Amino acid sequence: MQRGGGRQSLGRAPPAPLVCLGVGRRVSCPPAGRGSEGDAPPPSTQVPSEPSPERWSLLCTGKAHPCPAPSERHSLPFTPALTSRAQVQRALLALTIPLEALQAVKDRMLQAMRKGLSRQTHAQANVRMLPAYICSTPDGTEKGDILVVELCQSHVRTLRVTLLGDGNQSPQVTYKIFDMPGDITQGKGEALFDFIAQCLRQFLAGISSPQHRLPLGFVFPFSCRQTQLDKAELISWSKGFSCSDVEGKDVVQLLQSAIKKQELHHVDVVALMNDTVGTMMTCSMRGEPCEVALIVGTGTNSCFMAEAQLVEMAEEISGQMCVITEWGCFGDDGTLSDILTPYDQHVDQESFNPGEKRCTHPPERAGHGQGKEGSGGSGAPAERAGLLPGAADLPGGGEPRRRALRCWAGCHPQPHVPEPGPSPSSFSGRFGEILQSVTGLLAPECMATLLPSVDGTGQGAAVVTAVALRLAAQRHEVDQLLAPLQLSRADLERVQALMRREMELGLGLESHANASVRMLPTYVRGTPDGTERGEFLALDLGGTNFRVLVVRVAQDGIRMASEIYVIPTAVMQGTGELFNHIIECIMDFQLKQNLLEQVLPLGFTFSFPCQQLGLDKAVLLSWTKGFSASGCVGQDVVQLLREAAQRKQHLGLKVVAVVNDTVGTMMSCGYDDPKCEIGLIVGTGTNACYMEEMRNVGTVEGEQGRMCINMEWGAFGDNGCLDDFFTDFDRLVDEKTINAGKQRFEKLISGMYLGEIVRHILLALVEKQLLFRGKPCPKLQTRDIFQTKFLSTIEIDGLALQQVRAILQDLELQASFEDSLLVQKVCQTVSLRAAQLCAAGLAAVVEKMRENRGLAQLAVTVGVDGTLYKMHPRFSQHLQQMLRDLAPNCTVTFLQSEDGSGKGAALVAAVACRGAEP
Ligand code: BG6
Ligand code: GLC
Numbered sequence: 001m002q003r004g005g006g007r008q009s010l011g012r013a014p015p016a017p018l019v020c021l022g023v024g025r026r027v028s029c030p031p032a033g034r035g036s037e038g039d040a041p042p043p044s045t046q047v048p049s050e051p052s053p054e055r056w057s058l059l060c061t062g063k064a065h066p067c068p069a070p071s072e073r074h075s076l077p078f079t080p081a082l083t084s085r086a087q088v089q090r091a092l093l094a095l096t097i098p099l100e101a102l103q104a105v106k107d108r109m110l111q112a113m114r115k116g117l118s119r120q121t122h123a124q125a126n127v128r129m130l131p132a133y134i135c136s137t138p139d140g141t142e143k144g145d146i147l148v149v150e151l152c153q154s155h156v157r158t159l160r161v162t163l164l165g166d167g168n169q170s171p172q173v174t175y176k177i178f179d180m181p182g183d184i185t186q187g188k189g190e191a192l193f194d195f196i197a198q199c200l201r202q203f204l205a206g207i208s209s210p211q212h213r214l215p216l217g218f219v220f221p222f223s224c225r226q227t228q229l230d231k232a233e234l235i236s237w238s239k240g241f242s243c244s245d246v247e248g249k250d251v252v253q254l255l256q257s258a259i260k261k262q263e264l265h266h267v268d269v270v271a272l273m274n275d276t277v278g279t280m281m282t283c284s285m286r287g288e289p290c291e292v293a294l295i296v297g298t299g300t301n302s303c304f305m306a307e308a309q310l311v312e313m314a315e316e317i318s319g320q321m322c323v324i325t326e327w328g329c330f331g332d333d334g335t336l337s338d339i340l341t342p343y344d345q346h347v348d349q350e351s352f353n354p355g356e357k358r359c360t361h362p363p364e365r366a367g368h369g370q371g372k373e374g375s376g377g378s379g380a381p382a383e384r385a386g387l388l389p390g391a392a393d394l395p396g397g398g399e400p401r402r403r404a405l406r407c408w409a410g411c412h413p414q415p416h417v418p419e420p421g422p423s424p425s426s427f428s429g430r431f432g433e434i435l436q437s438v439t440g441l442l443a444p445e446c447m448a449t450l451l452p453s454v455d456g457t458g459q460g461a462a463v464v465t466a467v468a469l470r471l472a473a474q475r476h477e478v479d480q481l482l483a484p485l486q487l488s489r490a491d492l493e494r495v496q497a498l499m500r501r502e503m504e505l506g507l508g509l510e511s512h513a514n515a516s517v518r519m520l521p522t523y524v525r526g527t528p529d530g531t532e533r534g535e536f537l538a539l540d541l542g543g544t545n546f547r548v549l550v551v552r553v554a555q556d557g558i559r560m561a562s563e564i565y566v567i568p569t570a571v572m573q574g575t576g577e578l579f580n581h582i583i584e585c586i587m588d589f590q591l592k593q594n595l596l597e598q599v600l601p602l603g604f605t606f607s608f609p610c611q612q613l614g615l616d617k618a619v620l621l622s623w624t625k626g627f628s629a630s631g632c633v634g635q636d637v638v639q640l641l642r643e644a645a646q647r648k649q650h651l652g653l654k655v656v657a658v659v660n661d662t663v664g665t666m667m668s669c670g671y672d673d674p675k676c677e678i679g680l681i682v683g684t685g686t687n688a689c690y691m692e693e694m695r696n697v698g699t700v701e702g703e704q705g706r707m708c709i710n711m712e713w714g715a716f717g718d719n720g721c722l723d724d725f726f727t728d729f730d731r732l733v734d735e736k737t738i739n740a741g742k743q744r745f746e747k748l749i750s751g752m753y754l755g756e757i758v759r760h761i762l763l764a765l766v767e768k769q770l771l772f773r774g775k776p777c778p779k780l781q782t783r784d785i786f787q788t789k790f791l792s793t794i795e796i797d798g799l800a801l802q803q804v805r806a807i808l809q810d811l812e813l814q815a816s817f818e819d820s821l822l823v824q825k826v827c828q829t830v831s832l833r834a835a836q837l838c839a840a841g842l843a844a845v846v847e848k849m850r851e852n853r854g855l856a857q858l859a860v861t862v863g864v865d866g867t868l869y870k871m872h873p874r875f876s877q878h879l880q881q882m883l884r885d886l887a888p889n890c891t892v893t894f895l896q897s898e899d900g901s902g903k904g905a906a907l908v909a910a911v912a913c914r915g916a917e918p
Pocket of ligand 1 (some may be wrong): 297540541542544545605606661664681682683684685751856865866867868899900902
């Protein structure tokens with residue numbers, strides 16, 4: 001059922017209804033100033049006048065009069081008035097374009113369209129091919145009360161559309177049309193938007209408008225750079241509009257602010273669309289999906305559903321996305337110069353934007369629509385030029401014909417048209433016939449059905465808005481689900497304070513046992529001073545790779561050779577094989593390096609929590625990061641290594657130092673930067689060490705100097721102090737690990753766990769029907785299937801969403817555009833939280849160091865390693881940014897370790913050997 005509305009004139013004074021218009025068959029917005037108040041007149045009365053078929057027929061065949069050659073076309077004199085019939089005929093012939101020329105125009109249009117679609121050439125393209133962020137045509141389930149505001153050439157149309165969700169065959173529509181004061185299109189932007197908002201208020205006052213939230217779709221038929229459905233920057237005005245302070249601004253925001261001023265607080269602008277899009281959507285509601293729309297009215301434009309991967313600017317990856325061609329500018333670079341006549345050039349020169357929008361319907365070029373007054377006088381341009389008595393009187397109507405052909409030549413390259421079937425009525429009479437027939441000639445492989453938009457753009461706009469609304473509701477649900485993972489600054493300050501407290505507890509002799517941060521002494525008392533020398537073996541166990549190295553420290557620098565060895569899971573988690581395996585790897589390495597005969601001192605990076613009793617004595621306190629080899633916890637790992645060497649009859653092993661990877665990293669970076677007094681790992685696990693004052697280390701005797709403390713901060717929170725920050729997802733991840741309840745801080749931050757957190761969130765989103773259309777994803781149920789390295793890829797800046805999709809496809813997940821964006825958002829949320837928590841921990845460390853040293857400002861370097869830190873595109877940036885915020889009195893430099901911590905272990909071994917020398 002449809003109900004009519006009324007036309008109002010809304011100037012500075014309160015508006016009064018003037019005219020009532022029904023929904024009519026038309027090409028674009030109905031012209032102003034017709035109709036009367038009351039119910040809608042029958043559609044036929046709303047059809048804009050078209051030249052009669054008889055009048056068109058003369059030139060339509062193109063045979064009766066041969067077309068002038070391009071050169072002839074250009075040489076036609078532009079005369080203020082044509083007096084003889086022959087002159088008129090000649091002038092008209094100039095406006096005729098032969099089929100071959102149209103074919104060439106079509107090819108150029110195709111080229112221009114490709115240029116607009118490509119990311120590389122988009123900026124220079126005339127045909128801009130603007131993504132509309134609409135990925136599907138309506139499916140009929142759209143439902144609800146929607147407001148629509150349509151900004152037209154000389155009026156504003158307001159509608160309330162009630163979509164019933166029953167296939168959208170019979171939406172209820174109430175509308176009103178408001179004439180715009182003449183000067184408003186050239187005045188201040190603010191006045192224009194205020195006017196629109198006033199219309200809306202008047203409209204709502206006249207209907208029984210519900211007080212609950214009313215979503216609004218805004219039909220804004222100008223060239224906009226859209227970045228989402230409700231974000232659209234006006235690129236440039238056209239059609240005689242030139243309001244100040246609007247170009248370059250988000251018009252959704254401008255309208256929303258104006259609406260607020262009218263105190264319509266329940267009205268929300270949720271979607272903006274071009275009139276082409278509204279038309280396409282309206283036509284889609286009539287059965288067959290309509291995938292191309294054409295506007296030939298005051299201006300001309302088209303849109304179509306493009307294959308998503310072609311729309312590089314939108315990063316759409318699957319399915320389709322609606323693209324607005326903005327083909328009105330086709331030819332602005334001279335592409336059409338061979339078909340332009342002096343009349344066209346004259347019209348162009350007279351227009352308010354000479355040289356621009358050369359493909360556009362002349363009235364727009366002249367700066368006003370439908371023959372209304374504008375900058376260049378009144379009437380059609382040909383009339384104004386004195387060329388013709390009136391376009392409608394022309395035999396054959398040269399101008400409209402040419403326009404039709406050109407539009408269709410451009411429209412054709414989008415081959416999708418509905419299936420051949422019962423042909424609906426033609427596109428506004430003769431104009432449509434020509435479109436249809438020339439399309440057939442230029443694109444014989446395509447079958448286009450022309451469907452006049454009898455309902456304007458309003459209903460389509462309502463559908464788009466309803467879809468946007470559904471998406472917004474989903475976004476809200478997503479936000480709620482992700483909210484617990486988003487930490488405020490106050491949260492992070494609290495984490496920092498808790499870390500500081502745990503550090504103090506860990507250092508204190510009495511409190512040590514109850515601290516979750518163990519603060520283990522390392523017996524490393526200084527960073528390298530450059531005098532270290534010698535040749536060493538080194539082991540690096542506990543990160544992604546197990547490495548055996550030979551390190552030569554000489555005056556001219558450090559040289560290293562290394563091999564990576566695999567530690568099979570069975571060995572990692574088995575019974576007693578781990579150290580045998582390590583010795584076998586050492587022997588293999590020595591053999592390869594021809595070092596079997598030499599007894600080299602060995603530095604052992606062992607990246608697990610150890611109670612160190614000396615530089616070469618380290619009792620394993622617990623396994624972390626998926627290791628669980630039996631018979632090791634509670635044992636001195638150096639001793640375990642020596643015993644294994646004996647078992648394997650490898651007698652040339654001399655272990656002189658065992659260090660944690662944080663310490664190895666700090667020493668390694670400290671060799672290059674003496675300010676490096678902190679070691680940080682953000683990889684499979686996470687941990688930090690730093691130089692603490694001996695006087696503060698209650699667990700080791702002695703007050704002088706400093707000692708490196710291995711914080712083992714991965715266990716921070718194991719005593720419950722971080723419980724407020726754990727989400728359900730974190731708990732699910734923790735429960736399934738082999739060390740449930742342990743390493744809780746590490747499980748929020750490090751590479752071994754982030755992918756799992758993301759996986760659990762994705763599962764929850766699927767369950768809530770917010771992702772993958774709620775379809776069950778069996779593969780996503782598999783533990784560890786979503787690896788942290790996917791986060792590093794998915795979050796790469798400017799990554800084509802296609803790649804996100806490829807990753808998801810490997811997991812047998814068929815992701816839509818929205819799905820991919822959502823997965824990206826989840827990854828970003830999880831990695832951001834990790835970086836921020838890491839920053840809070842580090843802030844506690846640097847602040848303590850600053851206070852220890854009684855400094856107003858501390859300058860310190862952090863040596864850092866770990867796959868997550870190194871590979872993730874944003875982690876380091878977020879970490880450093882947050883750290884600056886939380887510890888403003890510390891200037892912290894990050895030095896990435898390029899050589900691994902084995903080098904640092906060798907340096908520690910070098911110091912140990914030097915100390916042992918007589
Ligand atoms: C390496 C170090 O570069 O980084 C190791 O040499 C350290 O000692 C590791 O354990 C940490 O990162 P990941 O990502 O391998 O756990
Ligand atoms: C784990 C280990 C710790 C190591 C860190 C980084 O947290 O317990 O010793 O430093 O991972 O590899």
